[in-house]
Amino acid sequence: MTRFPKSGSRDVALILDTNAISALSVQDDALLNILEPGAELCVTVVNAAEYFYGIQSSRKRTLLSRWFAEFLESVEILNLNREVFPFYHVIRTELRMAGTPIPANDLWTASLARLHGMKVVSRDLHFDRVKGLERVAW
Template sequence: MAGNKVLLDTNIISALFKGDVTIANHIDKSDVYLSSIIIGELCYGAEYSTKIKQNIANIKQLISAYNILTIDDETALIYGKIKADLRRKGTPIPENDIWIASSAIQHKLKLSTRDKHFQEITGLTILNW
């Protein structure tokens, strides 16, 4: 794939599952990555839904189709810096989102998200699809 190297946030995957054509078009032009944190969030949503089997099957398709990033010691170091920076600024964001941002920064990826609070993170490039 050519184009942007992009980490997709959970809300982007959810929109894709709902048939958002705009996102599908962006994905076709990008080198797409997912985080194991995002997979966990998707699995939680699937297990809590009324269509568990269908949603888990969709998640498994994503896992086989895209690059999955895991958390390691470098991710943790970046996480600690981001969380401390956010605390100093008085702008906390959800824990999982700090991990997701850490993965994007570590791997030099743009983050596609619809969550505005990611703008609080220094050094993170955001795409609003």
């Protein structure tokens, strides 16, 4: 049986990066143990699309697609809109000027996290380069 952490209060809201979504799909205990009880779990439309793309070539595509559809019903999906543009601009400019760019999809994740004041659950160290962003690792 698939176990999803209960999504709760917006007082603590976490964005799950694509590698966190993948870890949840296999019920990674280390990840499940660090998720704050009662935290609202969110994914960005970009991370959801990345995960969807990744499972299309999997031998477990049917199983993972079913899991993913159920998972998406249990989290909030954060969409891109014009409110995120200034955050994208500032973060991308700061990283470019420092000579430390990050992948484009992660730039959108970081921008949405800053817009909404959320932490990002990820194993990707490059999120640590983004000023004002807190990464939660497992």
